[in-house]
Amino acid sequence: MAHISFDSSALTKFVHDNELSEIQPLVTAADKELREGTGAGNDFRGFLDLPVAYDKDEFARIKAAAKKVQGNSEVFVAIGIGGSYLGAQAAIDFLNPNFYNQQANRSVPEVYFAGNSISGSYLHDLVQMIGDRDFSINVISKSGTTTEPSIAFRVLKAKLIAKYGAAGAKERIFATTDKAKGALKTEADAEGYEEFVVPDDIGGRFSVLSAVGLLPIAVAGGDIDQLMQGAADARSEYTNPDVTKNEAYRYAALRNILYRKGFTTELLENYEPNLRLFGEWWKQLMGESEGKDQKGIYPSSANFSTDLHSLGQYIQEGLRNLFETVVKIDDAPNDVTIPDDDKNLDGLGYLAGKSMNYVNDKAYHGVVLAHTDGGVPVMTVNVPKQDAYSLGYTIYFFEIAVAISGYLNGINPFNQPGVEAYKKNMFALLGRQGYEELTKELTARLNK
Numbered sequence: 001m002a003h004i005s006f007d008s009s010a011l012t013k014f015v016h017d018n019e020l021s022e023i024q025p026l027v028t029a030a031d032k033e034l035r036e037g038t039g040a041g042n043d044f045r046g047f048l049d050l051p052v053a054y055d056k057d058e059f060a061r062i063k064a065a066a067k068k069v070q071g072n073s074e075v076f077v078a079i080g081i082g083g084s085y086l087g088a089q090a091a092i093d094f095l096n097p098n099f100y101n102q103q104a105n106r107s108v109p110e111v112y113f114a115g116n117s118i119s120g121s122y123l124h125d126l127v128q129m130i131g132d133r134d135f136s137i138n139v140i141s142k143s144g145t146t147t148e149p150s151i152a153f154r155v156l157k158a159k160l161i162a163k164y165g166a167a168g169a170k171e172r173i174f175a176t177t178d179k180a181k182g183a184l185k186t187e188a189d190a191e192g193y194e195e196f197v198v199p200d201d202i203g204g205r206f207s208v209l210s211a212v213g214l215l216p217i218a219v220a221g222g223d224i225d226q227l228m229q230g231a232a233d234a235r236s237e238y239t240n241p242d243v244t245k246n247e248a249y250r251y252a253a254l255r256n257i258l259y260r261k262g263f264t265t266e267l268l269e270n271y272e273p274n275l276r277l278f279g280e281w282w283k284q285l286m287g288e289s290e291g292k293d294q295k296g297i298y299p300s301s302a303n304f305s306t307d308l309h310s311l312g313q314y315i316q317e318g319l320r321n322l323f324e325t326v327v328k329i330d331d332a333p334n335d336v337t338i339p340d341d342d343k344n345l346d347g348l349g350y351l352a353g354k355s356m357n358y359v360n361d362k363a364y365h366g367v368v369l370a371h372t373d374g375g376v377p378v379m380t381v382n383v384p385k386q387d388a389y390s391l392g393y394t395i396y397f398f399e400i401a402v403a404i405s406g407y408l409n410g411i412n413p414f415n416q417p418g419v420e421a422y423k424k425n426m427f428a429l430l431g432r433q434g435y436e437e438l439t440k441e442l443t444a445r446l447n448k
């Protein structure tokens, strides 16, 4: 039995029983494309076996590096954008208490993220916040040439050198990048930083279980052995192409069935604030994998019950092109009992003695019924615990689901050609060498 369970029982109004068996041949074909490598983007299927086929020596080095940082740093900054930070931050938030950076008596450094925007204010404030404290950085970029992390790295490297000198700074810089190419690789080799590798056959959005995610997660105290074990067990679980046996494939099939009926936007939802970043990770995974050739489900996210008081109206009664996938934690790590209050002026007496997790659960059931009545299909991924094993399992569930889903929709789930368009324009407008013609063209367009 799968460790996490997928519940599509609320879909009866939207999907008939026969539809799953009728889409099965397409799922079987998608499975074949993925497993046999006959599908588009077949060079990027490394995520399939990563949970068992990872580099064990590097894994040990990651643990040693994490220990070193824990021993000599009050602050750790992970520099990266897209797949080079979302998985790490999602995992760290998922595995730690809310407000982990503010906890008293922490045994691990505070962890922050940089290089995921071009905001000068953000980087300025981060530098101020680090102040004179001891810190280390992990610069993460698969290509090694991405502008946002490169800028942040320059700034933070300069701060390290100013504080520790060039030799001391080197001891506090960890570079995660391609094994052979890119500016970051060249610099890491030249300067002698400790290096970790993003394997060639793993795309950025599928890289959280490589060094990209593992080093920051380990620095923050996460159990990366359990994380990999969860993913490895999911790998064994989700092998049968039969959608009645394989819940990840059933999820992929159902979202494709819904998409074909006009449900073109999917909201990934949670009922725990520290799963917000999980939704951000998922959006890149889904959006970059599926949104191409002028088609694909638009991935969005919502955080409940927070957004029930803002987006809730739209979800209940707006344009009927939405469906929802809830990531629901069965057994949240902590809870609060609602206290007695004799005066009962707030009218909450009927909840006295009940736990907040109990109320949260009732909210979830109420929402599923209300949204279903309102014409919104809801599916749920039940995750037993907010721990590393469950997280690894859940990550693998969504990774394999999106690969199948992409092939079902006739696209290459492993490339992202569309993200280059804005970059070219930005480089041209910044006057980068090699973009001279485009600079002229765009400047003329802007000055028209």
Ligand SMILES: O=P(O)(O)OC[C@H]1O[C@H](O)[C@H](O)[C@@H](O)[C@@H]1O
Residues within 6 Å of the ligand: 081, 082, 083, 084, 140, 141, 142, 143, 144, 145, 146, 149, 204, 205, 288, 416, 419
């Ligand atoms: O790791 P990097 O090469 O710096 O890339 C970081 C991110 O930016 C790119 O624009 C891609 O669209 C993403 O797939 C990638 O995760």
